[in-house]
Amino acid sequence: MKNRIISPSPHVHSGDSIEKNMYGVLIALVPAFICSVLFFGLGAVVVTLTSVAACLVFEYAIQKFLLRQCPTIFDGSALITGVLLAFNLPSNIPLWIIVIGALVAIGIGKMSFGGLGCNIFNPALVGRVFLLISFPVQMTTWPVPAGIHTPLVDAATGATPLALLKAAVHTGKPVSELISSGTVSGYRDLFLGNTGGSLGEVAALALLIGFVYLLFCKIITWHIPVTIFATVFLFSGILHLANPDLFINPVFHLLTGGMMLGAIFMATDYVTSPMSVKGMTVYGIGIGILTVLIRQFGAYPEGMSFAILIMNAFTPLLNRYFKPARFA
Amino acid sequence: MLKSFKIGGIHPPENKWTADGKIEVLPVPEEVVIPLGQHIGAPATPLVQKGDRVKAGQPIGEAAGFVSAAVHSSVSGMVTAVEERPDAGGILRPVVVVKVEGDEWMEDINRSEKPEHNITASKEDILKAIGAAGIVGMGGATFPTRVKLSPPPGNTAELLIINGVECEPYLTADHRIMLERAEDIVVGTLILMKALEVKKAVIGIENNKPDAIGKLQGIASKVLGVEICPLKVKYPQGGEKQLIKAVTGKAVPSGALPIAVGAVVQNVGTALAVYEAVMKRKPLVERVVTVTGKSVKKPGNFLCRIGTPISKLIEAAGGLPTDAAKVIGGGPMMGRAMANPDAPVTKGTSGILILSEKEALRKPASNCIRCAKCVSVCPMGLEPYLLMDLSCHQLTERLEAEKVMDCIECGSCSFTCPSHRALLDYIRLGKSRTGAMIRNRKQ
Amino acid sequence: MNTILITIISLCAIGIVSAVILYIVAQKFHVEEDPRIDTVEGLLPGANCGGCGYPGCRGLAEAIVKANDMEGLFCPVGGTACMKEIATALGREVSESAPKTAVVRCNGSCANRPRTNRYDGAPSCAVEHALYAGDTACTYGCLGCGDCVEACTFDAIHMEKTTGLPVVTDACVACGACVKSCPRSIIELRNRGPKERRIFVACVNKEKGGVARKACSAACIGCSKCVKECAFEAISIEKNLAYIDFIKCRLCRKCVAVCPTGAIHEINFPARKITPEVKEAEEAPEEKNTEPAAVNMPVPTAIVIAEKAATAGTIVVPEDSSVAKKAEEEKISEEEEVAEEEKKEISRKADRTSNEEIDFKI
Missing domain, CATH: 3.40.50.11540 (NADH-ubiquinone oxidoreductase 51kDa subunit)
Known part of the structure; x- marks a missing residue:
């Protein structure tokens, strides 16, 4: 036997790979993508494709020409960043803004920290927040979902449920009237996705299907999303009980805005979330509290992105102080 | 249950x-090579020399100290050598070579x-x-x-x-x-x-x-x-x-x-x-x-x-x-x-x-993607990604604090890692260095 | 107007109060330190490489000031010049120590030492060494994973792809990081030698000659020919391995010539000249061609980092040509040069071995 292979144990491997996990997340996002096309039409496809292409091109260029490394764009991580960034944008956003967002997400959010595995903040969220602050008008002009034939240009625009909530609070109207008066779509529409919002955040049902898929394939564990949902439900529930006119009920919070998308796909990002169950629980609680605080008391109608980014900054500390349960 | x-x-x-x-x-084969150190502890000291005739079951090495074990000939025949031969890893170890004659x-x-x-x-x-x-x-x-x-x-x-x-x-x-x-x-x-x-x-x-x-x-x-x-x-x-x-x-x-x-x-x-x-x-x-x-x-x-x-x-x-x-x-x-x-x-x-x-x-290794799968499979509740990192940087005191000595070297972490990182290779190295540090401290 | 006035006054007040607090704290919590430590630290290079064995340049400065003399304290980056400055600043004597360099004592290249298996584990010499004998039949030889290259903070050691062995460049400051990182203690700090010339045994295999030679064609077989040849008792054999004491060695190169496997290496020497025996044996050829020597002098597999190209063998020169004359002249000048070298060496080591007969023959 020519040249036996010698290596330390173990001598077998589970067959798991980065690609399997990344493409698994992509598959879990497919139901949400289908819904986005059903509600927002061609615009959804264009935005998603542009974002993905831009992210891949930037990662390739930075790796090959700046860092002089072998490009790894096929491992799936830049692809996921592209899809998630797109899912955080309205379907009528100008393409050049998407490209800038991709450059910030990949260049600053990921590569400047050292590439895969080294970033502190979720790259898609870094891109999204950058765009929100730099282009507030374009980032908050939401098309009204008009089905698959939603026109690409000059689509009718309207406010998202959370924006309407913020407006109602400012004008002093009791929030409980929002849904009963029909200003905000009913719960069925919120659950299925027939409401204003970014591409990926509207269809709660589709996202939950994706969640089940991720759990089944053992790509993520249940701890972070469930902790976020539970914390949001409890915290907003307490507020609602204290003052139902000012604070809307918890189910509304769970179904609107980036709650589902953020809790299931963004907060569970491997690189930026804690490594132990205790750490993940604290992380989830933190995100839940911050999201409700920003939504109810902050200037922005949506708080999920900021909440996740803030807790991303705490992840190294959580890893340091919340260790897994030792055997002995 | x-x-x-x-x-x-x-x-x-x-x-x-x-x-x-x-x-x-x-x-029974034609020749057997019986290592004198088949156990944890000091290798046995040989009781036979070249030219001796031995029977199956005859002691050919006696335990050298408390943590040691005796070694016996598994065949009958003539001792052709008491020398050093490479073990499975190629390192020379003391062995007794017996040329088989019958099965007495x-x-x-x-x-x-x-x-x-x-x-x-x-x-x-x-x-x-x-x-x-x-x-x-x-x-x-x-x-x-x-x-x-x-x-x-x-x-x-x-x-x-x-x-x-x-x-x-x-x-x-x-x-x-x-x-x-x-x-x-x-x-x-x-x-x-x-x-x-x-x-x-x-x-x-x-x-x-x-x-x-x-x-x-x-x-x-x-x-x-x-x-x-x-x-x-x-x-x-x-x-x-x-x-x-x-x-x-x-x-x-x-x-x-x-x-x-x-x-x-x-x-x-x-x-x-x-x-x-x-x-x-x-x-x-x-x-x-x-x-x-x-x-x-x-x-x-x-x-x-x-x-x-x-x-x-x-x-x-x-x-x-x-x-x-x-x-x-x-x-x-x-x-x-x-x-x-x-x-x-x-x-x-x-x-x-x-x-x-x-x-x-093995597939080529990439960066740790911090998926925590190694943490979730470790039967001792350790953090293999961290132990590997600390071992690479030779931070033995921190390794001790992170309980590297509890590692049973089962290999579950390396088996699971999606980035194909050589977790156990480096953790073993860290364990031996930390063990040496602890022993030095005791002296 | 009022607002501006109030702002200015309140800011000034805050500033004054803060300054007073800072002054009091600086006085109360002041750490008494020998001012000389700062002086010494200023004279040190500031690389914080740890090559001196102390934690950073400040660590060495503290150790120097605390000690009574300069014994054992040396900054490899700053070198002798830097230590002299420090000694002068502190009013002390400085001990001279010859500049050193790291030397890789293994020549088990892919050509010399065939691979018997394929290592597929983590790319670290420490891991491989802990696992087994290695991917060749030599249990002592270089594993080629590059722990030494990683340890070097001066970019002075690189892995040579064709041979699979590390190569040390002139940038080496002998900090010892690579020596510590090698799990097989193959790298050693040795004197740089006059004109960067040094001789060492490029093997650390302690097995019997036959076993070592079977694993690697450039191994030291412990035959003791070098020991017998050395007139300065610089070579000793222990556990089938020859070792050249770099302080006793006079760089005469005789051991290099007699080593049957070419395990002894000479660095930065000029190409060898012919000896009378070889000239006779060869039977003067008509053409002037340079051929590697055949007879007694085996081709040393030396890594000769010299300006002159010729790395092996002798120059066979025909008797009756102008080239011979030139060669003779070169030989004489070379002899003179080496003789001068010898004289310098002797005068330097005047206090040693005065009983020995110094041989000027090459």
Whole structure:
């Protein structure tokens, strides 16, 4: 036997790979993508494709020409960043803004920290927040979902449920009237996705299907999303009980805005979330509290992105102080 | 609800194709190479020299110190050399080479297969016989059994656990001896109970061996104090600490030995060897080895003499497959890759696994993606990604704080890592450096 | 106007109060330190490489000031010049120590030492060494994974792809990081030697000659020919391995010539000249061609980092040509040069071995 292979144990491997996990997340996002096309039409496809292409091109260029490394764009991580960034944008956003967002997400959010595995903040969220602050008008002009034939240009625009909530609070109207008066779509529409919002955040049902898929394939564990949902439900529930006119009920919070998308796909990002169950629980609680605080008391109608980014900054500390349960 | 350890664990494919293969007795080879150091502790000092004639079962090495074991010739013939030869890894070790002539055994060894189930020996006699027979842990750890059965003062054994788990994929040697030598194993268990002065023994068996569980339950029901405990199929169920936790619910504290919770664990093969030593006065000179692999033509379980060249075993299993690239002594999770094709079978060789290049070659490693899968599978609750990082930077004090010395080197972390990082390679290095630092500190 | 006035006054007040607090704290919590430590630290290079064995330049400065003399304290980056400055600043004597460099004592290249298996584990020498004998038949030889290259903070050691062995460049400051990182203690710090010339045994295999030679064609077989040849008792054999004491060695190169496997290496020496025996044996050829020597002098597999190209053998020169004359002249000048070298060496080591007969023959 020519040249036996010698290596330390173990001598077998589970067959798991980065690609399997990344493409698994992509598959879990497919139901949400289908819904986005059903509600927002061609615009959804264009935005998603542009974002993905831009992210891949930037990662390739930075790796090959700046860092002089072998490009790894096929491992799936830049692809996921592209899809998630797109899912955080309205379907009528100008393409050049998407490209800038991709450059910030990949260049600053990921590569400047050292590439895969080294970033502190979720790259898609870094891109999204950058765009929100730099282009507030374009980032908050939401098309009204008009089905698959939603026109690409000059689509009718309207406010998202959370924006309407913020407006109602400012004008002093009791929030409980929002849904009963029909200003905000009913719960069925919120659950299925027939409401204003970014591409990926509207269809709660589709996202939950994706969640089940991720759990089944053992790509993520249940701890972070469930902790976020539970914390949001409890915290907003307490507020609602204290003052139902000012604070809307918890189910509304769970179904609107980036709650589902953020809790299931963004907060569970491997690189930026804690490594132990205790750490993940604290992380989830933190995100839940911050999201409700920003939504109810902050200037922005949506708080999920900021909440996740803030807790991303705490992840190294959580890893340091919340260790897994030792055997002995 | 099957008992099991709670933290971590993986489910590698079992591939136990040889589970139905009856044990085949391998013919005695032409030459045996018997290493003098087949155990943890100092190698035995040779009792023979070149030109001596020896019989099977004759002591050829005596234990050198407290933590050591005797070594016996497994064949009859002439000693052609007492020299240094490369071991499985290519490092020179002292061995005794015997050229085989016939198959003559020492007179006092009872070679009949008649079962001897009446234990008349006293505790002291038992311990003496075990020491004289050179018995070491047959699960692969090769710790001298006599030392394990002599707990340090202040520690009393309360429970004997017999490890019939065999959680390593591919291996079936223990399974077969549990089926074919069930009664002798139970008697061996009773002997060990007497040696430890305990009233209770539990034989832990993974649930993928229902026939062995059934058979042993039948026999155990007829004796006092021996219980069979079926366990959930999960690697590393057979790890000492994990097995104790599963059976008793108690966790051996960090840095302590099993005796700290009153438990002593012995492999089924060891229990069988103890039976033979005490009841038949037969020293440890042969063992069952599983030879297997996807491309192996006739995989099976072979009873062979200690010192038999591995090549003879592979021959008996149909020869080396054409696509063979890696030969492993032991199982795929904790076995050692063999560099030397002429290495012999030792007391701790539980199996020979042959892998092809496609199965064996590692994929290139990438950055840690912090997926925490290694953390979730570690049975000791450690953080392998962190331990590897600290080992690479040689931060031994931090390694100690992160409990690197608790690592049982089971390999679950490296098995799971999606980035194919060599976690265990570096953790082992970190363990040895941290161990050296701790020893230096004590001095 | 009022607002501005109030702002200015309040800011000034805050500033004054903070300054007072800072002053009090600085005085109360002041750490008394020998001012000389700062002076010494200023004289040190500031690389914080740890090559001196102390934690950073400040660590060495503290150790120097605390000690009574300069014994054992040396900054490899700053070198002798830097230590002299420090000694002068502190009013002390400085001990001279010859500049050193790291030397890789293994020549088990892919050509000399065939691979017997394929290592597929983590790319670290420490891991491989802990696992088994290595991917060749030599249990002592270089594993080629590059732990030494990683340890070097001066970019002075690189892995040579064709041979699979590390190569040390002139940038080496002898900090010892690579020496510590090698699990087989193959790298050693040796004197740089006059004109960067040094001789060492490029092997650390302690097995018997036959075993070592079977694993590697450039191994030291412990035959002791070098020991017998050395007139300065600089070579000793222990456990089948020859070792050249770099302080006793006079760089005469005789051991290099007699080593049957070429295990002894000479660095930065000029190409060898012919000896009378070889010239006779060769039978003057008509053409002037340079051929590697055949007879007694085996081709040393030396790594000769010299400006002159010729790395092996002798120059066979025909008797009756102008080239011969030139060669003779060169030989004489070379002899003179070496003789001068020898004289310098002797004068330097005047206090040693005065009983020995110094041989000027090459």
